Amino acid sequence: MPVITLFSGSYCNEKQIIEEIASRTGYRQLTDPDIVAEASRLSSIPENKIVRVFSEKVSVFNRLTHERERSLAYLRLALSSLLAEDEMIISGFAGQLIPKDISHVLRVCLIADMTSRVATAEKELNVSSSEANKIIHKDDVQCAAWMHMLHDVYDPWSTSLYDVTLPTDKTSVEAIAMTIQESIANPVFKLVGRSQSAVADFSIAANVEIALVKKGHTVGVEVTDGLVTLIINKHVLRLNHLEDELKEIALQVPGVTAVETKVGPGYYQTDVYRRQDFEAPSKILLVDDEKKYVQTLSKRLMMRELDSAVVYDGESALSLAEEDEPDVMILDLRMPGIDGIEVLRQVKQNRPGIEVIVLTSQGSEDDKKTCMELGAFAFLSKSVDIEELSKTIKAAKEKIEQARTAQKVN
Template identity: 40%
Template sequence: MEVNMPIIAITSGIYSNTGERVQKLSENLSCEVITDNDIIGEVVRRDGIKEATLLKVIQSKKLAFNDFTHEQEKCIACMKKAISEYISKGNCIFHGVIGHLVPQEMSHVMRVLMITDKNRRIKNGMDKLGLSEKEIKKKIETSDRYAFLWINTISGKKAWDKSLYDIVIPTDKLNITESVKLILEHSEKLSDISAGIVEKEADDFKLAASVEIVLTEIGGGLMAASNDGNIVVTINKKLMMLSKFQQKIIKIVQKIPGVKSVDTKIGQNYYKNDIVHSHEFETPLRILLVDDEKDFVQTLSERLKMRQFASEVVYNGQEALDFTDREETEVMVLDLKMPGIDGFEVLRKIKQTKPGIEVIILTGHGSEKDKNVCMDLGAFAYLQKPADIDQLTDTMKRAYEKINLNKNN
């Protein structure tokens, strides 16, 4: 690592004319510019997470089944790990919103905001793209909304809050040369930080990110901090059986290379009596309920959640097909009699295109003939409403056993 040079993390509003400033700064410092797309690409390559999933997380969009799969937490932890590896190499400028994942405690990281007022951004966008004022306004509002939600998720503050940054560059008042000069002057103040501190901070960040990746396998709302290999895990989400869960955290984290000790503490958002999923539970993680009777299926979803079965709900056949195209699904509970595409057609298409999804028919209008048709099409089971909740969950468990058996073969 180039220890005499700080890492710079630049956030900017779209159409604030920051590209040339960042490029000029990069040339002056002989630094590589790392964009959000670079970080996303690295996580896709190294961790096998889909780009679409990462973009959903950055845009603060809901991930189906996240209460049980913790995909959002894993995405964030993997992005932290990618950032930490860039930092360990040194000589880099982060340009984008993902750089906000760098801990505020890292003393050798300088945070910069480049921004101008909205009217100038609109004019800049119109000049650059040749679009109408209305079209540019919409692009700015969309970009800002994603930035605000993401940065608030990470820091609890507004995106352009000056307290998040060491320096703010008003791009309408400072030209490229003046902007770069101001950043260079501020960066010199960090050059006196000792090599030992810089290396320790980088190593601690990387280890904490590695710990958080492992923690996503056992629960959500878990944050790790490292101090020279001594790990503190903050439990920041409601759960049950706290003492047992703390022991599990310690046991798992102790096995990670570089960890010297492990402790846990309760975060300010902790409450008891919520579900923490463990892979020791033999229940499917991704269940889709398909039924046009909204009250019935919503109540069923709540009853399943009380039994630690995470589910998503759609209300017709087309929504079911669209959902499985977007989201990985393991078990589908499907009604037969629905308007539009009925359950028979959904079952037929699912088994043709996604045969790994186990489909449980749950209907109040079926016959023995319907049952035979469904089983011939590949349904896992055929249940009549009103099905006993224990019968349904037992059937789901057996379906999940089949899924795991197929994965292992």
């Protein structure tokens, strides 16, 4: 028996349709939270961070942490383990990660025209037509961004993406469920032969992605009958060296029979491939209104394998602390608007796990006392040697890691 994936526009009666299909078929229902929970269990990445991959907004730190790529790899691994079974309804974003060559999956799109969706949203949310339009538009933008990332298609409801597209405003719940029930009776939707091999390859690909990203590498991964193809999409000066390293990692993954590499179209662009060192602090935020100084500092830290993001005011620092939660914040004391002391106060109150290093040219002994009492990790002068600053950042990271290890034990 097949697996059914459902991708629905908001306010298209998805819940009732899924319940009717489940009632008729006896299929188990799985949603994004179920698959995210399994990916979190496999990876130890918090669920709230994994679920962010479905959003079009990418963390400012992602180029440093590859958290999005790791989350996607573990979502694929969670899905691959599920696909070894059948008789499931997978609804939501995660199901769209299943490759097209897994043929025992019936891919269903549920959509209605905008007038119907707006009317439904008005009724369910008790909002105006204008507000309902805005809510649905926001949902559709997220759907479009997800499908474009996965399939390079801008229209999330394009018939090219699905086996069946059903208009929920023109067809009853019962008729839709019956159409799907009849579709899955087709012998083509069976977990046998090529589809079974494709599931195995999907699992291998996910495990290869995870093995690579754990070592700081992000490359494309394709698998056919155990043969792994690694696609390098950023230019690298020592291509042969990188290829050998990637192959060595991939060959250690169970099920891999051989590994080859190739360069993708992105290889010839100006971006340069960099392996991420996960031993170094990965989420450093520099906060200083002196743009030239802080940009220079960022470059000097990068030379020491300490990549960072930069903001120029306290308001932006607090916003990023809430949304992306850096590991270490290096904070100027005197800034227009919200000053460094107030940023420190709010960060330690709301996100105490962030270690804050105050870096200032104007701080007094009273300022130092206040900052340390508020929970600053260190209070340094801007004239501090860059090596000393680097050591302080790494010490702050060690404190964070010790706290996380203690939390896991408890």
